[in-house]
Amino acid sequence: MRSGTPSASSPASVSDAVLAARSDLVALSHSIHAEPELAFEEHRSAAKLVEFLRGRGFDVRMQIADLPTAFDARFGDGELVVALLAEYDALPEIGHACGHNIIAASAVGAGLALAPIADALGITVRVIGTPAEESGGGKVLMLERGVFDNVAAALMVHPGPFDIVGATSLALADIAITFTGREAHASAAPEFGRNAADAVTVAQVGLALLRQQLAPGQQLHGIVSAGGTAPNIIPARAEMLYYLRAHTAASLDELVARAEACFAAGALATGCTHEVRTVSPAYAELRPDPWLVDVFREEVTDLGRTPVPVDLEASRPLGSTDMGNVTQVIPGIHPVIGLDSGGSVIHQPEFAAAAVTESADQAILDGATALARTVIRAGLDPDQRARLLEGVERR
Known part of the structure; x- marks a missing residue:
């Protein structure tokens, strides 16, 4: 030295x-x-x-x-x-x-x-x-x-x-959620459609209600990145981009599990399917x-x-x-x-x-x-x- x-x-x-x-x-x-x-x-x-x-x-x-x-x-x-x-x-x-x-x-x-x-x-x-x-x-x-x-x-x-x-x-999960339904004419034959944008709405309501029960340091926020192409076509595809955050990686894992239940609820309620995709690697605190x-x-x-x-x-x-x-x-x-x-x-x-x-x-x-x-x-x-x-x- x-x-x-x-x-x-x-x-x-x-x-x-x-x-x-x-x-x-x-x-x-x-x-x-x-x-x-x-x-x-x-x-x-x-x-x-x-x-x-x-x-x-x-x-x-x-x-x-x-x-x-x-x-x-x-x-x-x-x-x-x-x-x-x-x-x-x-x-x-x-x-x-x-x-x-x-x-x-x-x-x-x-x-x-x-x-x-x-x-x-x-x-x-x-x-x-x-x-x-x-x-x-x-x-x-x-x-x-x-x-x-x-x-x-x-x-x-x-x-x-x-x-x-x-x-x-905060630790971060960067995810995309895609809902898939079925197109139909929104006026002439709506009963044949499965509205992916509605699935987003249901999921968003679930996430909003979840906020009251979040642990300290947990956060969730996102945008709707796709929601349809025309008012008279029931959307067959919709997408949300979301960030989930928490003080620690363990707390983040808990939040991810609860948020995924909201995404699944949106799909179930509307007869759609959904997929959750990781956009970026998880960020640690x-x-x-x-x-x-x-x-x-x-x-x-x-x-x-x-x-x-x-x-x-x-x-x-x-x-x-x-x-x-x-x-x-x-x-x-x-x-x-x-x-x-x-x-x-x-x-x-x-x-x-x-x-x-x-x-x-x-x-x-x-x-x-x-x-x-x-x-x-x-x-x-x-x-x-x-x-x-x-x-x-x-x-």
Whole structure:
């Protein structure tokens, strides 16, 4: 184990390194924001990130884990492997209303700050491009396919209206429910039809009534994605897309069973059949690493930010993320870096506009700096370094 702290890894030096790349990082963020792409279709965004990292000395492998828009950019060859995760998919119609352009630029900025001192710290820096967080579970697939096998710690930041260090999330089931009936003329021969849209209505009523008996933390919400073609044709096909969420995977399993009874009731009541299909792999709840959380809190506070109090962090989970699956296996954090969003929240068009403001650009710099400083402290702390390495060995 090396002794002492490399001078280049001082807090001021890390801040200077990120600040020196400010214009490039902001331009990268704005470029990704300007061309939003959906899950598994982020070809332009991934190409921009790959070109940026290659141009700064990273060894980049593309299309990893059989995912065309995933990549792995590496610098250094130390025994302690640290992953900085970049997301860059957008939302249908409202673009980067979740601010993934900020996530990507922050991960890259942290990687740039760590690269020059990787050898001195004995670390390998990996900026891993993880597609399809909004839908598709890119990280789940990459985890299953071995991308994270030798990773000792995984870190990222997500933008939001406030700074939340120990952010939590809910487990998620992403499902599609298709009802199949039989067409008939809605006026001349309705008795020959079996109305799939009615099956949706019955199922929706069942789900609405179920809400009163949901356990704390359980949620369900969805849309009707198909419901017929013309008013005078009894619909033979209808579809719902639903998200089911819960504090834990076990609670989610219970909710799924109860919701499936509502779907079955819709089919039974209308003489239709139904099929439940998994759209994305199940997302697990976030399990942030306590030591990394505490260190990130100190570092982001040192940058002049005021995270929400610890006792409030778990009071409102931040939806669901496939980063939860990573943190179930690998020590990691998924803090929220705050920006001035004018009162808007993620997944609103106003937040998409806020994701390229001066406040958002500062969030990139602060997020990258706090991430890099957290990694440095892990690399220089003998006990934590040993803990993280032992975790890899156990896996």
